[in-house]
């Protein structure tokens with residue numbers, strides 16, 4: 001493949017960056033008061049204002065040239081056509097099939113996968129109904145009321161976003177808890193106050209081989225047995241979602257209660273599959289399918305919209321603009337919606353596990369930056385924490401501000417205040433405050449000039465910090481689906497242009513393997529093969545036991 005840095009459009013962007021680098025956002029808005037209309041896009045219930053970027057119409061055109069020269073359109077079609085875009089594992093990445101609500105076939109190796117996708121949704125629907133009606137019940141005949149999602153990574157982060165974000169849609173009388181970490185505190189906390197007769201554990205693991213999930217599933221089963229359950233009752237309280245039927249049945253789960261996954265779905269893209277079963281139980285299957293509808297609407301937009309009107313494409317290109325041409329290293333995601341508080345954590349896996357890559361699809365080292373460090377949290381909490389660094393720190397940190405126009409939980413005038421803060425922070429990032437403005441303000445307040453001049457530099461806010469505003473009416477299942485799918489596709493757009501495989505994750509393997517070997521010698525064994533520091537810390541651990 002041609003390195004992106006060798007493309008004409010890349011070189012043109014480098015020159016263009018030098019030409020516009022001294023133009024600041026304030027000036028761009030002064031020169032053109034139609035920026036919002038020019039640079040805003042809407043699709044699938046989302047409105048995205050891209051006007052607050054260090055970019056002119058010319059910049060956008062040049063970024064689109066880059067997308068064209070990198071054959072992005074072909075890349076998008078390759079995904080929807082089920083081509084093996086995950087080349088190192090020789091698989092397609094077909095999360096779009098999981099939410100394909102049309103009649104169109106999606107083929108893998110010539111075979112349409114849609115019948116099995118639809119069949120699984122049907123099975124999920126009848127299981128959810130059976131739990132709600134009490135047809136599938138606990139071993140003492142009681143209805144199952146508390147669902148415990150045991151899973152990690154993609155079997156935890158995305159699903160947790162869904163259940164948290166859609167809290168108002170929960171069916172009455174249900175509780176949903178999560179156990180992910182191998183830290184015993186996690187399972188202990190989840191089992192506290194749990195009633196074994198009314199609890200359903202859903203072991204979510206594509207591989208059914210993930211250490212944390214297996215250990216937690218074993219601990220949950222041990223807890224269940226300690227509480228008086230019998231081994232023969234396990235099948236009434238444990239179900240699984242996995243590609244590994246054998247391992248799940250060996251654990252004691254009834255084969256009929258194992259829901260399938262497929263190799264062509266990556267863990268971090270799996271919340272749309274049967275991995276979503278725990279969420280479907282508490283939300284109801286209709287709501288779960290509305291989530292799929294919203295994602296499908298974004299998929300259709302991504303598949304069919306022109307590049308310049310395509311939300312994930314424009315978002316991805318702007319990310320490249322800052323990471324590769326301005327030297328930005330991170331991307332902040334600031335959610336002005338408490339219901340989306342877990343979204344930044346999900347994006348960390350989705351983006352950093354996908355695009356944290358150092359070689360191209362062909363295995364050649366890249367000499368350009370790839371995935372950004374993604375971080376963030378909720379507004380206004382973040383304003384009282386890291387916004388200081390955003391406004392006055394030394395780094396360039398592009399930010400996404402995300403907010404609904406209406407609240408799921410209206411309280412007095414809270415939402416108006418939240419929205420005012422959402423815009424106020426963006427205005428500060430855009431306009432900042434000059435030294436002259438600060439001085440004038442201090443003098444008007446009656447401060448003597450010497451003091452005012454000494455204090456002024458501390459109060460200057462440079463502004464000119466690029467950011468995107470994503471708004472929508474209300475956080476509904478459809479909007480949530482579209483929002484998550486928007487970011488999934490943005491990640492793919494960037495991975496495609498960087499020439500990397502966004503769908504493997506070899507980097508997570510080594511630490512796991514070494515951890516297993518260390519576990520073998522943790523209590524006894526020869527520490528000579530280990531470096532001095534590791535050996536010393538193992539000894540420290542041994543002495544503490």
Ligand SMILES: O=P(O)(O)OC[C@H]1O[C@](O)(CO)[C@@H](O)[C@@H]1O
Nearest residue numbers: 153154155205206207210267268
């Ligand atoms: O669903 P599984 O197979 O337990 O995997 C859990 C997670 O582990 C990873 O493989 C590595 O972190 C993720 O990609 C995945 O989401």
